[in-house]
Amino acid sequence: MTVFLCCACGTSYEAETAPRRCRVCEDERQYVPASGQAWTTRDALAQSHRNSWQQIEPGLLAIQTVPAFAINQRALLLQTPSGNILWDSIGLLDEATWRLVSALGGLSAIAISHPHYYTTMQDWASAFDAPIYLHAADEAWICRPSDHIRLWDEDALALSDRVTLVHAGGHFAGGTVLHWTADDGAGVLLAGDIVQVTPGADRVSFMWSYPNMIPLSAPEVTDVAERLSAWPIERIYGAFSGQNVRSGGQEIISRSAKAYVDRITGRPATDPAQAPADP
């Protein structure tokens, strides 16, 4: 059996020959490329790509594959006194990455926001003998079994006294974010694309399908914001490079959710006929 990775979404499948279809890509929240479905293997990916590292803030490292592969999200390595947590996964786990993560103490847990980032989580889990925490509502999207998978279905699941997984829903039924109380006492949200940080890093958004630009409904967006409202959130780190909200996270989430709901229900807060005045 060979592990094949979908080149469009990074999901891994175990099979004798390359699969004909990718279930994750055929869902309307992803897409089958116009050029057709393409596949690679773990070895081929390790030959053509490598991982880059960046410190986002003390105790938080981003790992991202270069050149870009599949959805091109970053994985975040959260270093805590009770062990390292891998937040979201990327397809490429090469020898260098294994050595570096091992040298940092390995992984005590893997937690993933939603199925678009499941990728090769099974390989990361077996390489570091770490449990993978997935929300049970998305169980049907697990395309490769693993003894390391731990399904949870509460509103929140504490991984340690300062790290909690929060069920936010929205983009996927089991959409999960990670809340971390950092060393400076501030609340930090690792958001995946459950809460999507926008290019200005001063707003967030919430979508059913990002590539196909299909929004969530007003009640769904309100529900996501309400599920997060009890958590102190200062900083937000999204799934993609540069998606770093450095302050005021909770206020940004509630303001962005309100603006979204106002717009989608035909009550935009700003009259579109009123062009901004020249500076």
Ligand SMILES: [Zn+2]
């Ligand atoms: Zn795919």
Ligand SMILES: [Zn+2]
């Ligand atoms: Zn997604």
